[in-house]
Amino acid sequence: MLDHKIKYKKKIPHKLKRRINCLAALFELADQEFLNIRDETKDQEYTAKAKSSDFQDQTTAAQQQRAPLDAFSFLSLAQRKFPNYSFQGNKVNDFVDELLEIAPKVTPVEIEEALSNSAESLKRYK
Incomplete structure (x- = not known):
């Protein structure tokens, strides 16, 4: 399209x-x-959702404790906990990066426990 408009x-x-063809490529x-x-x-995203839904049923406690946290696993977990909230991918990624700077070995299981333990406080937060 670009090269057609210029060459027409x-x-x-x-x-x-040649330069136009290089740019087009x-x-x-x-x-x-x-x-x-x-x-x-x-x-x-699909894999993270599938893992989180089967996570509790198919893995041992030791495996759950070692699973690394990433933006996909966090988003899957957060969407389950807060189904009516629309999460923005770039903000989720930045948030997870900050979490991992503070606690590099944090797992999805630990995040889920923290969310469950502070559910009432989170509901009041606006």
């Missing part, structure tokens, strides 16, 4: 055509990568 009914020097590659990232993100 114009005599363009070979050097510029880069845009196509970037577009494909963004689609791949989107699809992989959806897959990881």
Whole structure:
């Protein structure tokens, strides 16, 4: 599209055509990568939801305690605890990064316990 609009009914020097074609290829590659990232993100969100729903049933307590916290596992947990709240992905990621700076080994199980233990305080917070 880009190269068609620039070249349309114009005599363009070979050097510029080459640069236009390079840019068109880069845009196509970037577009494909963004689609791949989107699809992989959806897959990881689905996996995190599936893991959290089966987590309590299929894993031992020791495995649950060792599972690492990431944005996907936190979001899955938070959406279960607060189904009416719309979480923003970038804020969830920043929040989890901050949590991991404070407590690098915190697990989803520990976060779930903390949310359960302070549910009343969280409901009052606006």
